Amino acid sequence: MRNNVSDFYNNLASEYKSIFKDWDYSVKWQADCIDNIIMPQIYTQRNHTEILDCSCGIGTQAIGLALLGYKVHASDLSIKEIERAKLEAARLGAELSFSTADFRTLNKQIEGTFHVVISFDNSLTHLLKPEELQVTFNNINEKLVDNGLFVASIRDYDKFLEERPKILPPYVHDDQEGRRIVVQVWDWNDDDIYKVNQYITKQADQECSTICNSTFYRAITREEISEKLSTAGFYNIHWMMPEETGFYQPIVTARKL
Numbered sequence: 447m448r449n450n451v452s453d454f455y456n457n458l459a460s461e462y463k464s465i466f467k468d469w470d471y472s473v474k475w476q477a478d479c480i481d482n483i484i485m486p487q488i489y490t491q492r493n494h495t496e497i498l499d500c501s502c503g504i505g506t507q508a509i510g511l512a513l514l515g516y517k518v519h520a521s522d523l524s525i526k527e528i529e530r531a532k533l534e535a536a537r538l539g540a541e542l543s544f545s546t547a548d549f550r551t552l553n554k555q556i557e558g559t560f561h562v563v564i565s566f567d568n569s570l571t572h573l574l575k576p577e578e579l580q581v582t583f584n585n586i587n588e589k590l591v592d593n594g595l596f597v598a599s600i601r602d603y604d605k606f607l608e609e610r611p612k613i614l615p616p617y618v619h620d621d622q623e624g625r626r627i628v629v630q631v632w633d634w635n636d637d638d639i640y641k642v643n644q645y646i647t648k649q650a651d652q653e654c655s656t657i658c659n660s661t662f663y664r665a666i667t668r669e670e671i672s673e674k675l676s677t678a679g680f681y682n683i684h685w686m687m688p689e690e691t692g693f694y695q696p697i698v699t700a701r702k703l
Contacts, residue, residue, distance in 0.1 A: 451572045454661035455503065455524035461657065462504045462530070464626050464646050467619045469506070473538070476566070477510025479693045480597065483686070484562055487595055487699065492516050498560040498589055500552055501569035502544070505531035512542040521547035521556060550578055552585040559591045565598040568695065571663045574639055576674070579666065583678035590702040596680065599695040603665040610634050624650035638665045671698060679703045 463469040492515035499508040502520035512518040547555035563586050573579045617628040627647040634640045647656040672683045680700035
C-alpha cells in the first residue's frame with residue numbers, strides 16, 4: 447500500500463464523530479437501512495444471526511445492528527478505532543465483541559464463521575491492488591457459512607471516474623459546541639488511485655482549529671467488484687443504488703456458493 451491506512455484511522459478515531467451531524471442518530475439510521483437489506487435474505491431471527499463487520503471503524507454500523515438484536519463481532523485494522531468503538535458500545539448499551547484484523551489476513555485473524563459479513567463506508571477501496579481485493583473476497587467467503595450473505599457499500603466510482611472531482615461538497619454542522627466544517631480534497635493519479643486530504647475545522651466563538659489527515663483509495667468500478675466476487679465463489683451478486691435503499695452509497699449483496 448502507498449500509505450498506512452491504520453495511521454489515518456488511528457489519527458481520526460478521536461474526531462470521527464465530528465464528520466456526522468448526529469452520530470448517535472446515524473448509528474440507528476444506518477442499522478435500520480442494513481437491517482432492511484439483511485432480514486429478507488436470511489432464514490434466522492436476529493438474535494440467532496451472527497454478523498461480522500470486518501471494517502467497523504468506531505462502530506457506526508456494528509453497534510446499531512447489535513442494538514437491533516443481532517450477534518455482532520466487529521473488527522478493524524485500526525487499534526484506536528476499536529478502542530473508541532468499545533467505549534461507544536458501552537455508552538449506548540450495545541453488547542458485541544471486537545478485535546483488530548486486516549482484510550488481507552481475515553481468514554487467519556478471525557475465528558469461526560458467520561451468517562452475514564458486512565463492510566460499509568467505502569472501506570474496501572483502501573485496497574490499492576486488484577490482487578489484494580481478490581484475496582479479501584476469498585477471505586470473506588471463507589468466513590461465511592454455506593449460502594451466507596455478504597453486504598458492502600462503496601462510493602459511486604462509475605460516476606466519479608468520469609468526473610474525477612477535485613473537492614466534495616463540504617459538510618457544515620452546528621451544535622451547542624460550535625461549528626464543524628468537514629472538507630475532502632481529492633488528488634487523482636493516472637492509475638485511478640487518489641489521495642484524500644480530509645480537513646476538519648472546529649469553530650467555537652472566534653477560535654478555530656483545523657486538523658488534516660490523508661489516505662489513499664482506489665476507484666473501483668462495480669463491474670470489477672462483481673467479477674472478483676464471482677471469482678471468489680459468490681453468486682446472486684446484486685447492486686442496489688441509493689434511490690432504492692435510502693443509503694448514501696451503492697450497496698452490493700452476494701451469496702456464498
